[in-house]
Amino acid sequence: MLRGGTFNLLVGGPKANWPADFAENIVGPWIGVDRGTLRLIDNNVQPVAAIGDFDSLAAPELQRVRRNVKDIRQSQPEKDFTDTQMAVSVAFNDYAAERVDIYGATGGRIDHFLANLFLVLEPQFKAYASQIRLIDKQNTISFYLPGHYTLEKEPDKNYLAFIPLTPIDHLSLINEKYQLHNEPIPYPISFASNEFVGKTGEFQFDTGLLCVIQSCDTYEARHE
Numbered sequence: 001m002l003r004g005g006t007f008n009l010l011v012g013g014p015k016a017n018w019p020a021d022f023a024e025n026i027v028g029p030w031i032g033v034d035r036g037t038l039r040l041i042d043n044n045v046q047p048v049a050a051i052g053d054f055d056s057l058a059a060p061e062l063q064r065v066r067r068n069v070k071d072i073r074q075s076q077p078e079k080d081f082t083d084t085q086m087a088v089s090v091a092f093n094d095y096a097a098e099r100v101d102i103y104g105a106t107g108g109r110i111d112h113f114l115a116n117l118f119l120v121l122e123p124q125f126k127a128y129a130s131q132i133r134l135i136d137k138q139n140t141i142s143f144y145l146p147g148h149y150t151l152e153k154e155p156d157k158n159y160l161a162f163i164p165l166t167p168i169d170h171l172s173l174i175n176e177k178y179q180l181h182n183e184p185i186p187y188p189i190s191f192a193s194n195e196f197v198g199k200t201g202e203f204q205f206d207t208g209l210l211c212v213i214q215s216c217d218t219y220e221a222r223h224e
Contacts, residue, residue, distance in 0.1 A: 002029050002048055007097040009087050010036035010047075011116070012056060013104035017136040022103065029095075032069070033087045036104055041068050049073065051090055052083035082115050085122075092128055099131045106136045117141070120209065121165060129209060139215045148204040153196045157214035160201060162191040168208035176201045 006028040012035035019026075022043070032040045034052035038061050041047070049071035054062050066072065073090060075083070084105065091097040105116040120129040120143045134141040140154060143165075151160075160176060168185040177195040185208075203212075 003096040004098055005029075006099040006101060007031055007091045007095060009033055009084070009091065009100060009102045009105075010040050011084050011087075011102060011104040011112075012036050012039075012108075013112070013136075014107045015039070015104075017107040017138075018103060019135065019137045026101075026103075028101075031087050031091055031095075032065075033104075034083045037065050037069060039104075041065070048095070049087075049090060051087040082112075084116055085119060085125075088119065088125060088128075088132065092131075097131070099133070100128070101133045101135055103135055105134045106139065106141075117211070118165070126209070138218065139213055142212050142214075144205075144210045144212060146206050146208065149202065151201045151203070151212065151214075153199050153201070154214050157216050158195065159192075159213075159215045159217075160194040160196055161213040161215065162194065162203065163211040163213065164188055164208060165211050166208040168210060169206040171205040171210075172203060174202035174204070176203075 008026055008028050008030045010030060011033045029048045030040055030045050032047040032050045034054055035056045037047055037050040038057060041064060047069050050065050050069040051073045053075045057065065073086065075086060084102065088100055091100045102116065106113050116134060119125055120132055129143040130145055132143055140157065162173060164185045165188055167187065170182045171180055171185050172182055173180045175197055177197055
């Protein structure tokens with residue numbers, strides 16, 4: 001069984017939001033989540049595991065999954081956790097993932113996107129927050145626990161957003177275009193449309209959980 005390193009998860013969100021290099025250039029093993037498993041197989045990507053209730057698959061599609069994936073974890077449709085939560089848990093606990101990058105988790109139904117975004121707030125996943133990213137063709141969403149960080153600018157991303165998901169103490173945006181200095185942030189808010197000044201940006205905070213998004217506009221995403 002593969003263990004360690006970066007594991008990639010494909011959730012069942014719209015294909016239109018996938019990065020352009022989805023099947024060719026993303027390194028590391030894949031775990032399919034519900035219909036995401038079938039989409040991996042359709043793109044000639046061999047998942048190491050398939051997770052979910054598979055209620056979105058017709059019987060012949062589920063048979064294809066069973067023929068192509070050895071490690072299948074099928075749950076009941078009525079459950080207290082999402083398929084994505086189950087897949088993240090399997091990646092960290094069973095495959096000893098050092099990082100989990102989640103694709104297909106944005107776009108489509110907003111309730112599903114929010115469930116994926118807020119996953120890091122749950123006690124069983126909070127310790128892994130800094131090891132989880134949500135990635136699509138326009139955005140890289142990362143999560144940070146208290147500390148001081150230096151963030152490298154992605155070449156195709158022009159914008160930077162800082163989103164406290166909880167109350168945060170002493171938030172400093174040190175060398176971004178728009179700066180903050182030891183600000184208390186009492187509630188979730190999006191400090192959107194900030195920008196890097198150079199190739200890196202520094203920030204720090206003392207308590208809470210911070211979401212950081214590097215992004216580009218749709219036109220930029222099509223033409224980079």
